[in-house]
Amino acid sequence: MKALCWHGKKDIRYDTVPDPTIEDAGDAIIRVTSCAICGSDLHLYDGFMPGMESGDVMGHETMGEVVEVGRGVTNLKKGDRVVIPFTIICGECDQCRRGNFSVCERTNRNKSVADKLFGHTTAGLFGYTHLTGGYAGGQAEYLRVPFADHTHIKVPEGLSDEQLLFLSDIFPTGWQAAAQCDIQPTDTVAIWGCGPVGQMTIRSAVLLGARQVIAIDRVPERLTMAEAGGATVINFETESVVERLAELTGGMGPEKCIDAVGMEAHATATLDSLYDRAKQAVMLETDRPHVLREMIYVCRPAGTLSIPGVYGGLVDKIPFGASMNKGLTWRMGQTHVNRWTDDLLKRIERGQIDPSFVITHTVPLQEGPGMYKTFRDKQDGCVKVVLKP
Structure with missing residues (x-):
């Protein structure tokens, strides 16, 4: 065959x-x-x-x-x-x-x-x-x-x-990513990545009753598809994700944050992304966790991080102290x-x-x-x- x-x-x-x-x-x-x-x-x-x-x-x-x-x-x-x-x-x-x-x-x-x-x-x-x-x-x-x-x-x-x-x-993956957030009718759900899993996650969050769904990417076709699915979109190449999320949530941050990107995050010229690529090039790190760092930073205290994105090995410089002190819940897995x-x-x-x-x-x-x-x-x-x- x-x-x-x-x-x-x-x-x-x-x-x-x-x-x-x-x-x-x-x-x-x-x-x-x-x-x-x-x-x-x-x-x-x-x-x-x-x-x-x-x-x-x-x-x-x-x-x-x-x-x-x-x-x-x-x-x-x-x-x-x-x-x-x-x-x-x-x-x-x-x-x-x-x-x-x-x-x-x-x-x-x-x-x-x-x-x-x-x-x-x-x-x-x-x-x-x-x-x-x-x-x-x-x-x-x-x-x-x-x-x-x-x-x-x-x-x-x-x-x-x-x-x-x-x-x-990808459909059950997007659904699980949203379902394990325990979405409430008052929640803002922010989703990093508008690839196929991200698109299914957007529609799952809408079906599960989120008040607001925000999708983050830089590819025009993906952003257009996300908007058609009911999301407010952020193009991370042309606007600050941190500032825009603060604006859209009245400074409170999203209650639920979903990483639909995983180990090959493509941040644009941020210090941490340059650091990740350098460490990856010399085999001191396997994955690029820019999205994880950003989610920890912007998530509302006592919020939830859901991670359907695939990670394969070792990540570095995760602000775990911030996650612990903000009381964030992590849900992840295949x-x-x-x-x-x-x-x-x-x-x-x-x-x-x-x-x-x-x-x-x-x-x-x-x-x-x-x-x-x-x-x-x-x-x-x-x-x-x-x-x-």
């Missing part, structure tokens, strides 16, 4: 790889009908995440049709239409029973390595380094789904792939996808939201390597790329 494979920093190739096969009784094989490039994939593309090996199949936003199931699979059959969450879950361990699916205790087949790095393993993830199991990703013609009875979202006919695909990651998807699917079916709004580019899978660069460099108005095998 054909797939997009990682061969090093900024080197994604359209390769021929072996077709996936049933390896365990609990496996299923799906024929991929749609997949997407995620902002998290760019951390692999840019070489910031350890644990990738040449030839690894990329991608963790995938849906399609079941074409084969192992003898132990009871919840799926050939022909079922499914979205595959990026988190591989067993559905049976203590964390899964609690709904903490992204820290499933059983699905990371490289558990010993993750235990050493993190203290305790997280779940296995599709297409996302050997630290999370080394599973092949879904930017391919076919995908093997382990623990298939639980690692799927069964979806109805009558809705397009484009409406449903983002249940795999998304517990299946905790949210029943509700979100119903919202799509009822027409409350159509996640396809975020798509700007739809191309054949073979054009994927070029689209990685287009997406990363925000060229051609690119906000979200869907790939068709």
Whole structure:
């Protein structure tokens, strides 16, 4: 089959790889009908995440049709239409029973390595380094789904792939980012980053009843999309984020702050951003936490910081004393996808939201390597790329 494979920093190739096969009784094989490039994939593309090996199949936003199931699979059959969450879950361990699916205790087949790095393993993830199991990703013609009875979202006919695909990651990620803020009707929610996750977070905060949603970015197409979703926007290249947030909140600061950027923050010529890039260049720091610092500074005392943005390693110069003394609550983590998807699917079916709004580019899978660069460099108005095998 054909797939997009990682061969090093900024080197994604359209390769021929072996077709996936049933390896365990609990496996299923799906024929991929749609997949997407995620902002998290760019951390692999840019070489910031350890644990990738040449030839690894990329991608963790995938849906399609079941074409084969192992003898132990009871919840799926050939022909079922499914979205595959990026988190591989067993559905049976203590964390899964609690709904903490992204820290499933059983699905990371490289558990010993993750235990050493993190203290305790997280779940296995599709297409996302050997630290999370080394599973092949879904930017391919076919995908093997382990623990298939639980690692799927069964979806109805009558809705397009484009409406449903983002249940795999960015829609529940944006929803969780907003939901874990415990948004009240009087709250101002400030969201850093208007990429795909940021766009879903904006609309989630609106649906959850925030009084005011403020979105921060510098890319015109993203800011326009954020405004269309109900946000007041701040262009951090042309105005001070700190001053504008003070103005919009009567000097009080936003009650809830959400980092939808993560480890590759692009601040413009601020002292801390120059410091981060210098330390990153000599491998003394892995991540650029400008957004975290700014959120701590501007957040209203006793407020909440929510962090769906991916961080991969070490950050420096975090004003933790300010966070402690202001009494800020931190909520973060990979998304517990299946905790949210029943509700979100119903919202799509009822027409409350159509996640396809975020798509700007739809191309054949073979054009994927070029689209990685287009997406990363925000060229051609690119906000979200869907790939068709």
